[in-house]
Amino acid sequence: LSGRKPNSLIDNSVRIFAYAGIAIPSFVWAIILQLVLANWLDLLPAYGRLSLGIEVNRITGLVTLDSLLTGNIIAFADAVAHLVIPSLSLAIGCIAQEARILRSNLIENVNKDYVLNMYAHGIPGSTIFFKYALKPSMIPTVTIMTLDMASMLGNAFLVELIFNWPGLSRYGITAMLRKDLNAIVGVVLVIGLAYTIASIIIDLVVSYLDPRVRYRR
Template sequence: MTAYIIRRLLRTLLVIIGISVVVFAFVRSIPGDPAVALLGERATPAASARLREQLGLNQPWFINYKDPANLFDAQYPKYIGALLRGDLGSGIKSQIPVASELKVRFPATAELALGAILFALLIGLPAGIVAALRRNTPVDSLATTVSLVGVSMPVFWLGLLLSWFFAVVLGWLPPSARLSVGVDIQPITGLYVLDGLLRGQPAAAWDAFKHLLLPSIALGTIPMAITARITRNSLLEVLGQDYVRTARAKGLSPRIVTLKHALRNALLPVVTVVGLQIGALLGGAVLTETIFSWPGLGSYVFDAISLRDYPVIQGGVIFAALIVSVVNLLVDLSYAFLDPRIQYA
């Protein structure tokens, strides 16, 4: 197990370096100049040149072929050296370290992702189980139809629809932000619902929960639909196995057969899909955070793209890739717990 974890961590390091190369080249291929974005279109060429020199953008991207004595005096070698030291750089416009901004914004994304995946599991898992147990019945057809609608509904459209209906028409829930004006929670974990409870502020925790509800539903609809479909298909396959028929022949109750014998073996593909969804959600939900003015990782990177803020874009993408890699590792390790027959050599 230890050797497997070490190999995976080394592989993750190579993945991060590879992603850094792709992102570094891609963001510099986007039309536009960070100097012009900061100074405005009326900036003189001399002012833009001075700013580019201050930011180091006048240097070659990867290799300084023009100066063999300083071959690695280029943007990428300097960036990767700082990255290996844990330095993600500072925002071009704000001059705030990217690592500091990620530390502040990631808890907001984490809270949103946890809310979305909790909604997906609470609805999708039971729906998939019921659909498998009631195969080819109206209940199965309804669950399948709802799953297809959930996967097909664009997040930006669903988010606007939820905000309009529940916030504007009914007035039940707030349309955006994490807290109402005048409500303050001193962060402990950065998860406002949990922090409100830990601080002994149930009213503030309830306010944070109401703000969290709509974006969590919008973001969790697609994972919910996928979870329901995978659970149904996996459970149907397991219910047809010989050991399940043997358990039924022994006179065990349907509940024991389903929950104890069938469901645990059916959970492996479900855990895989849910793990991938968690990694993607923690990486930043750009559309959802933008629609609901949620101050998380996705909106942070989205704003940086319009400003051509290279360090923020690079740092955000690399951080998201690291989160996805760690979540995938945890999912792989969970297989041995769900199925003791799985061994890691």
């Protein structure tokens, strides 16, 4: 809607959100969301992985997965609730950057000659927008998601520290401070594997969005 209606109320709101999301670091968002959603509104838990009194039989070490494997729905719902604020804190900056890129690409593509020609031939506006303007506009946005994932892993340390979350970034920093070489190598391998898988998935998505890019079977 922001790219479809430039300088409208929705567009200005999205731009303000994008500027704020990019300018404010993830750990500041973590403190703001923790203060508003957990302390003031009391909608979500403020820190930790599970509430006091809720236990899960550990199988994989992942609380949400272990609660599903053991059929503990209450623990699963509680674990998901504990994930919301940390996930939002890390995602806001990435979403803001991608929204800004998508908006600029949409405005550019909507005003291209082939799109204006379709409007002149009476093709429905929704068909033109979603099929011929939105799809090519999403290609740069999808491509930058890999870089956003890398920055998210780098910003996760302070967020994990704020929410007392024993995550991968915090484990990696602790390993470096203790000069634990084996742990450092393990963290690097896991991050590299995640980055590689994300890059492959994004390449496949780009090949679907852009008909000029096709991979031979």
